[in-house]
Amino acid sequence: MAERIQKLASHLNYPTGMLARQTAIITGSGHGIGAECARLFANEGARVVVCDVDIAKSNEVAKSVNNVCPDRAISFPGDITDQNYFPTLVKQAADFGSGKIHIIDGVIHKMLDEQWDTILAVHSTASFRLIKHAAPYFRVKDGEKRVIVNVCSTSGTHGNVGQFGVRANTVAFAHINTRLTRAKENGDFIVTPEGERVPLGIPVAQLEARKGVSSESQYKDIPLGRPGTATEGAGSILAVCSPLFAYVSGQTIEVTGGRNM
Template sequence: MAERLEQVAGHLSNTHSRGLLNGEVAIITGTYFQDYKYAKGIGRSAALLFAKEGAKVVVSDLDEKKAQVVVDEIKAAGGDAFAVGGDVGSEEFPKKIVDATIQKFGKINHIVNNAGFTYDRMLHTMPDDAFDIIMKIHVRAPFRLVRAAAPYMRLKGDDRLANRSIVNVSSVAGLHGNVGQANYAAAKAAVTGFTKTIAKEWGAFNVRANTVAYGHVLTRLTAAKESGATIEIDGKKVALGVPGAKPAGTSLPADAKSFPHIPLARPGTADEAAAAMLFLASPLASYVSGHTLEVTGGMGI
């Protein structure tokens, strides 16, 4: 045991000196971004940040052209990445992205299940398809991707000493519920149980699994619904955003009167949200597993 702890400590020290994720491979889903002043998308910010810390990043999104834009940004900054397009909910997606990752980089260290969207309706008017698609994308899709990656993460011998983790994205809606989001709240609550199960089943292989639960972060999901942002699901356009929300960029700097429910008196940015993902994936969290990290500015305390 003492010898193993020394090996882990040495790996931690060496990795940190060259970047928190130096040489590691990370799959990040949902890297779509909107051209808002502050709302650039958590997935994009995470991809850029992971690459900056030395990771080789597999950038994935429904629209491969948009994913490629993020790849180009990473490469322009001297990083290494490639794009994999596709619907995370499709039957063939997990095998497609896992096979592509292994062919390109030969290993998988981290999976960040970030892809998702909202499909809001009041409970008594919510159709079955609105409930089912949210569960499919937020719960079934991460489960299938993690399962597909199992042969490359449940390693034995010296290979198990490598830094490996799963980071799943939840929300304050999953912790406390939210009006108009019975589907989203149920899905995000399920993510927490799923993550804890991975932590218990894969801990023996030195794979950590954690959840990050976001509050009000400036992205396309919290931008004004009137801005017209949509996503196409099964041939139908689903409107994104919050009705009457303040336009992105008007809420910073802090304004306590505008955000009385947030102790920090402002929404978070995508970069701040991505930093939490980096922490959970990095060796700085080497003894953190099965945890739900609330990134909310204090909302809900």
């Protein structure tokens, strides 16, 4: 299925791409779905700003994009919990986009106070700050489409006693952008100033518990019977940002293979 989507994506950009002459800021794009978004968006003609806290990963993704689509990507790594990061990120993106920004795509347990603060900083405050600084580029009246897409785990819509910080973000931003929920990626985490690793993806204990368990048992709550791929997640985001979704606004769209139907 993933190969079919990749083949389809390679044909979507005829003749110039659905996102031609648009500029996209993609946070968390150093790996996984974010990285696939950068590749798919560039393939559709967009100029993409790759953002990740991991400098090496951010640079590598931008390089891989430019190897296929020359001059379509720049890397601007940084910490989204740092309030000074977004003004420079937005300026860099606007300069790269010839003064315009069209798309903002934000990809993204037992808890101490500091961990709670970090979760809110990543899932809520960072989104607020990015939108705040990019707002002037979205208020212009030039007839061009602008899109803000936030991506979170399904805990944001269906609740999870250990991840109510994610749920708080979903409620906070439900009415100002289109949101996609997806299954969590393996191993996602952020480090607090004190060096504490706060899981953002599937907890290690859950991953260990799945070892040796058949696929049928692991994914029996997913009608399609398998987990989604990063390319499939990115493809759904591309669709939302494309002209095909021009009349869709303020919606929560679940990309779950039918889970929680």
